[in-house]
Amino acid sequence: MTDTQAACFHCGEACEDDRFQVRWEGESRCVCCAGCQAVFELIHASGHARYYRFREGEGIRAPDSPERLAADWAAIDARPAYRGTPMGDGFNTLLLQVEGVHCAACAWLIRSRLEPLDGVRRASVDIASGYTQVEFDPERTPPSRLALELARFGYRPHLPLAGEAARSRLDERRLAMRRLGVAGLGMMQVMMYAVGLYAGDALGIGETARRFLEWTSLVVTLPVVAYAGLPFFRGAVAALRARRPGMDLPVALAISIAFVASTVNFLRGAGDVYFDSVVMFIFFLSIARFVQMNQRHRNAQAGAALARLMPEWAERLDNGTETRVPAADLVPGDRVRVKPGRAFPADGVIIDGRTRVDEAILTGESRPVLRERGDEVAAGAVNREQSVIVEVRRTGDDTAISTLGRRMLSARAGQQRPGMADRLSGYFIVAVLGTAVAALLYWGATDPARALSAMLAVLVVSCPCALALATPAALSAASRSLLARGVLLARGEALESLARADTVVFDKTGTLTEGQPVLSRVHLNPDRATPSVDRVEAVAAALEVESAHPLARAFSRSTGEIVATAVDHAPGRGLSGYVEERRYRLGTAEFAGAPAGKSDDGAWLADEEGWLAQFGFSDRLREDAGATVEALARRGLAPRILSGDGIPAVRETAAVLGIEDWQARQAPEDKIRALEALRAEGRVVLMVGDGVNDAPVLAAADASMTVHGAAELAQGAADMALVGAGLDGVRVAHDTALRTRRVIRQNLAWALAYNLLAVPLAFSGWLQPWMAALGMSLSSLLVVGNAARLART
Structure with a gap:
């Protein structure tokens, strides 16, 4: 990357100021800000520059002031809740959620910087979740020192709010990886x-x-069975207790009988050994189990995503004094000051001031709404205009956003449906066990010397490796194919539902549209010698340069030499200020002094003599939105819109895209009801959205997808996420789902046909156990090879 390119060498964001440059391998590279420049120089000076050579992607934008972050943490260093869990030897273990971890190079850099600190014994990083576990002595190295070191190297540590559920998921993942490695x-x-x-x-x-070969095979197989195979034995015992045979039962029986029989034959020096079959069973099935665990953990990450939607700190008013405290410490009755651009840390009521609040996180409405004294505000909503004082009413799990998260998880739980392999496995397992017992009884009565061999051959040849791999192998290949084409698959089972979908439901703002207001028209006052369009835009941009209102982003920031002074905000109305000693007002028609009867749409600019211009705004459609909707409609997926936006905006978007069925002003519960109504008609629904308010309906849909830039909670609820900026990934995912369904059916058909052919041969005694093991292996390889065709893009 050269200095002429517009992406920051450290974080990948746009380089808007060429003052910030770094030297890498003899070349000048641009960085976006002083923070990223400082992080690069620190990493380079500390001897860790190879991080940039081995990382697998850009980091996040460096914190503006690591020292400020550490100062905030210093206020809680002495509090037990933030010092971790005592380990009994003077050390504590602290679990931090660290933002910006994306590859092994990040994990190496974090460990390399934390472990040399005095008082730090060990640091471990889970790349998948970003959780960093530190064993440290809080008296020698307080949490604020850990936070400072992470922030100095470009990572953002969040307050240690991860509970036991997150810790247990991390432990489960590590244990599963060790077992898979042993296998x-x-x-x-x-x-x-x-x-x-x-x-x-x-x-x-x-x-x-x-x-010698048999002895070494026994020695190596023993830890694989005892350690890596333990989950299958536990699953078999649990299935027997519940009187519901699962796939673990024949696996455990096959492993046990094969291992015991092989060991007995080895010790007596006669007969075949099947140690290779044992370890192969365990390894292949451990892979499938590991994939399923990862998918389960992704669904469970919704709680962490929900926590990151909330501000971590709040300005609490104690007897008139403003104190910065962790938002988790707030209790009902506390009073907090919320400044413009900040999110509300808890549900509450405004007791002083008035402002406009962006509530899209809950309602999906893209325009901020006026909230004044006595009005309720929700945690996570963003204050857009004026500083207000709020009395806290609900915190933590009692807030509206937490209720939304629980609704999402409940909807996800209601959508867990067995796949084709799962539906077949119960019948298959009963048939296999029955056949194995029948072989044992038959040969026990006719030729006892062949009884054990025949029973073992039946169990081995019919071991559900091919059946168990039929779906995971196809989903794994489909996942690779989708990722290469810009779609991240989070829940593989959703591809089966997507292949059956006949309806596609879109959110509007941020999904079909870009979610950013743009200046679409400027109407000058015809009765005045009005300045040019460029001049009124520049004046408006100068007034809005410090505003947190969403419409402020629609004005160009290129104001030249024009600077607004004495800017004053009028909550819910607009703002005023001086530009070149002339007073201007920008806001509603009434605020700007527009004639009575004029539309209040958009924003009006006026000076001391009257109104000058009216600005109109629109939310631009994504470039490929029309083509995507048309392509899906041709495939038989009826398009619909469910949006929290107002009726005019939704009607206009639907008309442009040719979508006849649309609904506006839809709260999360309204979207759920609409989805249930579609289901009652027998429809299979694909939901595409982006906002936090979409999370429940994304979780409840048969298949769901988020667009690029979607809220993290929405991504956690969805089955798929578009990595690229367009919508064409929806069509790509549907194509892949149809191909995956065909391959899964082919794999299942082969697995069943193979067993129908091989089991009678094993029952007859003609098929020896080693031949059964070879046949099982070849069958599994055929399934995997067939699935691999999906990876070709």
């Missing part, structure tokens, strides 16, 4: 020994060599 290493070793044994059967092998 993988064991399988590689035992399969090497098995090649020698199989070759020996065909070409001849000395007894000493055979015994």
Whole structure:
């Protein structure tokens, strides 16, 4: 990346000021701000510059003032709730959510900077979730010192609010990775020994060599069975207790019988050993289980995403004195000051001041609404104009945004449906067990020497590896294909629902549109010698330059030499100020002194002699919105709009896109009811949205998707997320879903056909256990190979 390119070398954001430059490998690189420049220089000077060589993507924009962040943390250093959990030896363990972690290089950099600190014994980073666990002595290195070090290197630590659920997920992931590693290493070793044994059967092998290979196979297999295979034994026991046979039951039986029989045959020096089959079973099925665990954890991350929607700090008023405290410490009755541009830290009532509040997080309405003394405000909503004082009424899990999160999780729980393989597995398992018992009884009565071999051959040849891999292998390949084409798949099972979808429901603002107001028209006063369009835009931009109102972003920031002074905000009406010693007003028609009867749409600019111009705004459609809607309609997916926006805006967007069925002013519960009504008609619904208020309906839909830039809670609720800026990924995902359904059906058909052919051969005694193991392996490889076709884009 050269200095002529517009992306920051550290964080990837736009470089709007060429003053900030760094030197990397002899070349000048641009950075977006002094913060990113300072982080780069610190990483380079500390000897960790290779971080930039091995990272897999840009970081986040560096905190503006790491020292300010550390100062905030210093106020809570002595409080037990923020010092972690005592370990009994003078050290505590603290779990932090760190923003900006995206690859192994990030984890290496964090460990490299935290572990050398005095009092820090160990730091571990989970790349998938960003959780960083630190074992430290809070008396020698307080939490504020950890926060400062993270912030100095470009990461944003959040207050340690992660509960036991997050800690248990992290522990479960680490344990699963260790078990998968043991199974993988064991399988590689035992399969090497098995090649020698199989070759020996065909070409001849000395007894000493055979015994040595069998002995080493037993030694390697034992920890794989005892450690990596433990979850299957636990699952089998749980299934027996619940009297509901699951796929763990035949797996556990096959592993146990194969391992015990192999060990007995080895010790008595006669008969076949099947250690390779044992480790292969465990490894393949451990992969499927690990994938399922990751998907479950993604769904459970909604709580963390919800916490990050809330401000971490609040300005509490104590006897007239403003104190900065963690928002989690607020209780009903507290009074807080909320400044323009800040989010409300709790549900409450305004007791002093008036302002406009952006409530899109809850309602989806893109325009801020006026809130004044006596009006309620919701946690997470953003104050857009004036500083106000709020009395806290509800905090934590009692807030409206938390209720929204619980509604989302409830909807997600109601949508858990078994896939095709799951629906077949119950019948399949009962049939396999019944056939194995029948083989044991039949040969026990006719030829007892062949009874165990026949039963084991049935269990091995029919081990549900191919059936278990049929869906995960296809979903894994589909996931790779989608990611390469700009779609991140979070819940693979949703592809089955997406393939059956006949209705697609879009949110409007931020989904079909870009979600950013743009200046679409300027109407000058014809009765005055009005300045040019460029001049009135520049004056408006000068007045709005410090405003947090969403419409302020629609004006160009390029004001030249024009500077507004003495700018005064009139909440709910507009703002006024002086530009070149002339007083201007910008806001509603009434505030600007427009003639009676004039529309109050947009914004009006006036000076001391009357109104000068009216500005109109629009929310621009995404470039490929029309093509995407048309393509989906041709495939038979009826398009609809459910939006929290007002009727005129939704009507206009629907008309442009040719969507006849639309509904406006839809609160989250309204969207859920609309979805249920569609389901009552027998429809299968794909929901596409972006806002926090969309999270419940995204979770409740048969299949769901978020667009690029969506709120984190919405992403946590959705099955898929578009990585690119357009909407074409919706069509791509539907294409892939149809192909995936075909491949899954092919895999299941092969797995069932293979078992219908192989099980009778195993029952008859003609198929030896080693031949059954080979057939099972080839069957699994065929399933995986067929699924791999999906990865070709």
